[in-house]
Amino acid sequence: MLERDYSPVRAYGNAKMELTLFAQELHRRYHPRGLSAVAFHPGGVASGFRRNSRSPVGTLFRSPVPGLFFPSPAEVAGQMRWPATSAPGRSRTSGGYDEKRTVRAVKAPSVAAEPWDRSGELLDLAP
DSSP states (O other), X not given: OOOSSOOHHHXXXXXXXXXXXXXXXXXXXXXXXXOOOEEEOOOSOOSOTTTTOOSHHHHHHTSSHHHHHSOOHHHHHHHHHHHHHSOBTTXXXXXXXXXXXXXXXXXXXXXXXXXXXXXXXXXXXXX
């Protein structure tokens, strides 16, 4: 939760890892019922994200650099459609991590249940 020593970069990285583990646990629990889950990471996007930040990263995003090196939001939207429309088991792996139409298997079963359980606690849901 980064209650002490907060860092935006660490918070972002932790959130990406938690989402990846959450997708793996969602797959483990519900894939036998026909549900397919995949975590998605678009990489850098020329979207204006962090444009208002006063950090060094914000300075970068206020420059023309993102438009030169990163895909547009429309291009990333096309990438996001792929996991939703491709066939799990044939062209991608359910419970994996998609980056630029390459799904990598995530193998962390001993820790994947933790974000799921913690989310339930935070939402005050009974197990």
